[in-house]
Structures are given as C-alpha cells and as structure tokens.
Amino acid sequence: MADERVQAANEQDINELLKVRRAKLAELQEKGKDPFKIMKYDVTNHSADITEDYDNFEGKTVSVAGRIMTKRIMGKASFCNIRDLKGDIQIYVRKDEIGEESYTEFKKYDIGDIVGVQGEVFKTHTGEISIKAKNIVLLSKSLQILPEKYHGLKDTDLRYRQRYVDLIVNPEVKDTFIKRSLIIREIRNYLDSRNFIEVETPVLVPTAGGAAARPFSTHHNALDQDLYLRISLELYLKRLIVGGLERVYEIGRVFRNEGLSVRHNPEFTLLELYQAYTDYYGMMDLVEDLFRTVAQKVCGTTKITYGGEVIDLSKPFERLTMVEAIKKYANIDFDQIKDEASAKALAKEHNIEFEDRHKRGDIINLFFEKYVEEHLVQPTFIMDHPVEISPLASRKPDNPDFTERFELFITRREMANAFSELNDPLDQRKRFEAQEALRAAGDEEANETDEDFLTALEYGMPPTGGIGIGIDRFVMLLTDSAAIRDVLLFPTMKRLD
Incomplete structure (x- = not known):
C-alpha cells in the first residue's frame, strides 16, 4: 500500500x-x-x-x-x-x-x-x-x-515503444543509429564500386519464396487476389540475372511471420546480391572483403569487441564443411553415416529430436545446430550443406547429396547465407515438388512452387553466385548491441490496449 x-x-x-x-x-x-x-x-x-x-x-x-x-x-x-x-x-x-x-x-x-x-x-x-x-x-x-527526471529511461520496453524519448535522453542510442546509416552507406559504396546495380523488387508478391519462413498474407481488393509480404529478395533478383543484369543487389525490408527474440524481428532489413559467372567461392571472397572493409571504414579497425569478446576480421576466415565442423566439435563423422535410418538412430542416441519427415541431411543439420554453432565465435564459413535444407542451391558435382552453399558465422550467429545458385530448371522443379510435399505434411515454412521463376530459368540463367546478409545482425556486430531491437528504430511490439 x-x-x-x-x-x-x-x-x-x-x-x-x-x-x-x-x-x-x-x-x-x-x-x-x-x-x-x-x-x-x-x-x-x-x-x-x-x-x-x-x-x-x-x-x-x-x-x-x-x-x-x-x-x-x-x-x-x-x-x-x-x-x-x-x-x-x-x-x-x-x-x-x-x-x-x-x-x-x-x-x-x-x-x-x-x-x-x-x-x-x-x-x-x-x-x-x-x-x-x-x-x-x-x-x-x-x-x-523527460522521463529520467523521475525514474530514468531504463525500462527496455518503454525505450523501444518511445524511441523518440530514448534518442533524446540516451546519446549512445543516437550514435548506434548514426552508425547504422554509415554501415549501409559503406555497403552501397563497396558494391557500387564493383559495378553492382542497385535495384528494387516487389514487396507484395503472389508467391512467397526464397527462404524457409512463414509469410504474412493480405488481400488486394481491386484484383480480388491474395498476396504475401516478401520473405526474401532472391527469386526476383535471379530473374534480373536471367534478363542480363550481371551484378545486382537490393537492400530492403522483408517480413517473416515468426516469433520475437533477441535475434529475430518479424520485419527486418536484408541485403541480397547476385553475380553472374561466379560461384560460392567467389561469394566467400566478396563477403569476407566486404565485412573487413566496412568494419575498417565505420569503426576504424578490423578488430572489434562484441559482448566482451574480441572478433578479428583481419585474419582469413576459417572454412569448414558442415560435416567437418560436426566431426571437429562433436567427434561424429557423417561420412560414415550413409543412410537415413542410421542418421535417425544416431540422433536418438544423442537425444536430438527430429520429425518422421526428416531425411539424413536434416539430421546432419540438427547435429550442427546442437554441437557446432556455440563454438563459432571468430568468423567461420560453414560450407556444403545437405541438399534437403538447400532447395535453391546447386548440388556439388562430385557429391550430389550436398550443395555449394555456405553460411558465415560470427559470435555464434549466422551473418550471411550464400549459394552457387541452382540454374537447372528441371532440378529446380523437383526441389519445389519436394518442398510442396513438405508443405502438405504440415511444414508451413516450406517453399511454394513459383511457376514464373521456373519459366525464367528455362530461358537460361548463367552460372551465378548469390548471397544474403542480415543488415540488422551486421549492425549489431559493429555496434556491440546485444539485441536486434537495439538496432531497429521502431521494432515490432505488442499493443498495450
């Protein structure tokens, strides 16, 4: 009382x-x-x-x-x-x-x-x-x-809801968002200087593809047609590669109907770029140089501190296949686990939960998430993902169970995702059909078949490397911010009424 x-x-x-x-x-x-x-x-x-x-x-x-x-x-x-x-x-x-x-x-x-x-x-x-x-x-x-006259603006929920007040009373917050602007500017400068063309693609799309995510849906009254907010930039940018724009990129908002966490917001900013006549090795070289260059331009150093740990962007980034990484950190060799039944038996032995629909490649990914991610503090490329979890990446010619794909991990977080892009329209149709089967089995994040994209591939897409980089996580890294809401001016919040 x-x-x-x-x-x-x-x-x-x-x-x-x-x-x-x-x-x-x-x-x-x-x-x-x-x-x-x-x-x-x-x-x-x-x-x-x-x-x-x-x-x-x-x-x-x-x-x-x-x-x-x-x-x-x-x-x-x-x-x-x-x-x-x-x-x-x-x-x-x-x-x-x-x-x-x-x-x-x-x-x-x-x-x-x-x-x-x-x-x-x-x-x-x-x-x-x-x-x-x-x-x-x-x-x-x-x-x-101004709130600090009475209780300070320490309540994080209030800070995010009233960002205008947060900016007034906490100068370091203003510094974070000024730095965010500089980071995006330097990304553009880097890509523009390498002859990439910045483009804009639709936000409202008839088919939400390019990522494993559940979309937001809406309805266009005049067309009497259901539409989705895009979950990725990928499929339209690849159409432009088909059309002859050899180097394209877009920095734009994407939307995924998923939960909130320190790493996830339903609305976030994504950079995707595509370059004809290169592969995922070319993308590795590009993203490594991009991260190093932007850090030097914005922070004045390639050795940055995040969460008390020094991250060295100056050294060559480590490169491990997903199978090699599991062997390194869990002492389990999936080269010796050849079939789905053996993989599931191994998962049960290690108390890893899986679903009946999961294949050997899905089990490999579950082992990676449990045993490897927590060790990936310094910049590390994890390469050659199973085909089951990579529906838009080219298969490895010498090992078709795996794809020419990599993810860049820094501070235990995925920072980038890249492929040698799948340009075979027949294989792509089979991948879409497999995704449709997963949707029918209840996987709301599985891709839908995009017939127009398949038509574009049938006209012919050159060998292409592509990459997606989460801008918000990149900003978190270079500003030593613990949560994604700290680098979003107006994060998604539950209404108070």
Missing part, C-alpha cells in the same frame, strides 16, 4: 507539472509569442563542431539550436546545456546581454524545450567551452517531462 501511495503521489505531481507547462504555453500564445508559429531558425554550427575545434571558433558568433537538458538559474546570469545532433554544449545567459524581458522568459523555459541560441564562443573560468548568448528564442515547447 505504501508503494501504491508513493506512485499515486508521483503521478499527481507529474500531472500538476504537465498542467504548468500547458499554462506557460497558453501565456506565450496570449502574448503573441507562440513558439509553434516559428517556422525556421538558421543554424550555423552543431555542438561538436565547436567543442572539437575551439581554437578556430573562439570569439566567433555562432547560431546553434537544441533541446534544453539542464538549467541553472542564478540571479542575473544563468546556465543551460542544450543537446543537438552531435552532442551537448553549455549556454551562458546574462540578463544584460539578452535584455530583461527575454531573460524573464528564459527563466520560465523547461527541461526539454527546444531553443535557438545566437552568441559568442568562449571558455568559462573553469575551462568549459560555452556560448555567451546574445539572443535566445523558444522554438518548440515541450509539454511532456
């Missing part, structure tokens, strides 16, 4: 403060000084421009704008700190400089208000770089109270 009374009292106090803020706004409006009527303010510099290059700014007049984060009123002179895109800077406000009326108004400003300041750059006697205000104007009135 005592805690409830304290909470009720705090809520009453907050409500009173909110009323005061609205009263201040009403007073300004009555005086014809409505801050929401100010449409423009000329900003000449940001805070960091000044603080990082003080020698060139000392004594100069600048105009800055930002949100008041702290405020100290001291008679005829006061201080406040404002926060803009690049950081914080102190403002020194004297009644003699800005005039009595403006100073009286300034004293009524609240934490969270947005102001424009014109003034002279100097250092206080304590050595803090500041701006001596010659003019200060209220540009926007904050009618809410």
Whole structure:
C-alpha cells in the first residue's frame, strides 16, 4: 500500500507539472509569442563542431539550436546545456546581454524545450567551452517531462515503444543509429564500386519464396487476389540475372511471420546480391572483403569487441564443411553415416529430436545446430550443406547429396547465407515438388512452387553466385548491441490496449 501511495503521489505531481507547462504555453500564445508559429531558425554550427575545434571558433558568433537538458538559474546570469545532433554544449545567459524581458522568459523555459541560441564562443573560468548568448528564442515547447527526471529511461520496453524519448535522453542510442546509416552507406559504396546495380523488387508478391519462413498474407481488393509480404529478395533478383543484369543487389525490408527474440524481428532489413559467372567461392571472397572493409571504414579497425569478446576480421576466415565442423566439435563423422535410418538412430542416441519427415541431411543439420554453432565465435564459413535444407542451391558435382552453399558465422550467429545458385530448371522443379510435399505434411515454412521463376530459368540463367546478409545482425556486430531491437528504430511490439 505504501508503494501504491508513493506512485499515486508521483503521478499527481507529474500531472500538476504537465498542467504548468500547458499554462506557460497558453501565456506565450496570449502574448503573441507562440513558439509553434516559428517556422525556421538558421543554424550555423552543431555542438561538436565547436567543442572539437575551439581554437578556430573562439570569439566567433555562432547560431546553434537544441533541446534544453539542464538549467541553472542564478540571479542575473544563468546556465543551460542544450543537446543537438552531435552532442551537448553549455549556454551562458546574462540578463544584460539578452535584455530583461527575454531573460524573464528564459527563466520560465523547461527541461526539454527546444531553443535557438545566437552568441559568442568562449571558455568559462573553469575551462568549459560555452556560448555567451546574445539572443535566445523558444522554438518548440515541450509539454511532456523527460522521463529520467523521475525514474530514468531504463525500462527496455518503454525505450523501444518511445524511441523518440530514448534518442533524446540516451546519446549512445543516437550514435548506434548514426552508425547504422554509415554501415549501409559503406555497403552501397563497396558494391557500387564493383559495378553492382542497385535495384528494387516487389514487396507484395503472389508467391512467397526464397527462404524457409512463414509469410504474412493480405488481400488486394481491386484484383480480388491474395498476396504475401516478401520473405526474401532472391527469386526476383535471379530473374534480373536471367534478363542480363550481371551484378545486382537490393537492400530492403522483408517480413517473416515468426516469433520475437533477441535475434529475430518479424520485419527486418536484408541485403541480397547476385553475380553472374561466379560461384560460392567467389561469394566467400566478396563477403569476407566486404565485412573487413566496412568494419575498417565505420569503426576504424578490423578488430572489434562484441559482448566482451574480441572478433578479428583481419585474419582469413576459417572454412569448414558442415560435416567437418560436426566431426571437429562433436567427434561424429557423417561420412560414415550413409543412410537415413542410421542418421535417425544416431540422433536418438544423442537425444536430438527430429520429425518422421526428416531425411539424413536434416539430421546432419540438427547435429550442427546442437554441437557446432556455440563454438563459432571468430568468423567461420560453414560450407556444403545437405541438399534437403538447400532447395535453391546447386548440388556439388562430385557429391550430389550436398550443395555449394555456405553460411558465415560470427559470435555464434549466422551473418550471411550464400549459394552457387541452382540454374537447372528441371532440378529446380523437383526441389519445389519436394518442398510442396513438405508443405502438405504440415511444414508451413516450406517453399511454394513459383511457376514464373521456373519459366525464367528455362530461358537460361548463367552460372551465378548469390548471397544474403542480415543488415540488422551486421549492425549489431559493429555496434556491440546485444539485441536486434537495439538496432531497429521502431521494432515490432505488442499493443498495450
């Protein structure tokens, strides 16, 4: 009961403060000084421009704008700190400089208000770089109270729901999303410099293919047709390879109707690229160089720290087949397990759950997930996946039970998935038929047959290498972020009502 009374009292106090803020706004409006009527303010510099290059700014007049984060009123002179895109800077406000009326108004400003300041750059006697205000104007009135004044913005659920407040009070969050933008920019620069063409493909599709995932469905009224939100970019990009665009890529949103976790959000950003006349070895070389180059450009180093572990992107990435990796970490040799019955017997022996529909290749993958993934901290290419779990990859010519496919693992997470793309339309039809059988057996993530894609392959697709990279996981890696929601500005959340 005592805690409830304290909470009720705090809520009453907050409500009173909110009323005061609205009263201040009403007073300004009555005086014809409505801050929401100010449409423009000329900003000449940001805070960091000044603080990082003080020698060139000392004594100069600048105009800055930002949100008041702290405020100290001291008679005829006061201080406040404002926060803009690049950081914080102190403002020194004297009644003699800005005039009595403006100073009286300034004293009524609240934490969270947005102001424009014109003034002279100097250092206080304590050595803090500041701006001596010659003019200060209220540009926007904050009618809410910044949360850390009472309890801090530590509640992760609230941070994700009110990202705008999170960005205001937690500067490191802003830094993460600025870095995200830089990462995507450097990916584009890398691919553009290698003659890849950036394209856009449909988000609403009649058949959701290219990945093992359950799609979101919708209905187009005018066409009276069911459609899906894409789960992958793959099949349309391959159509462009058929059409003669030899190097293509897309960075776009994809949607998968799956659960939420620290690694999964139903809506996420995917990079897919396809290059004609190369194979999955060419894709390995490309993705290794891409990761190394982007890390160097954005972080200034190829040795990054994630979760307290140093990840070295400068060394050649290790390459292991899936069978070799299981042998290395579980001491089980699937080269000696030749048939489905033996594989299932081995799974039972190791308490690995499987379904009746699973084949030998599925069992191999289950062993990999249980025994290998937890060891893959440093960059490692896991190659040559079983054909059962790779419906769009070319078979290995010398071992058709496996495919020319790899996944890149870093920090125990899959970061990229790539193939020597299957360009045989007859084999692809058989793979689709096998996927359809899985769907009929209840696997909602199995691929549907895409007849138009099969038609495209029948016109002829050259040997092609392709790769998909989860942008969000890449950003997590380079920003040392523990959860995917930390790198999504507006992650999917359950409604509160």
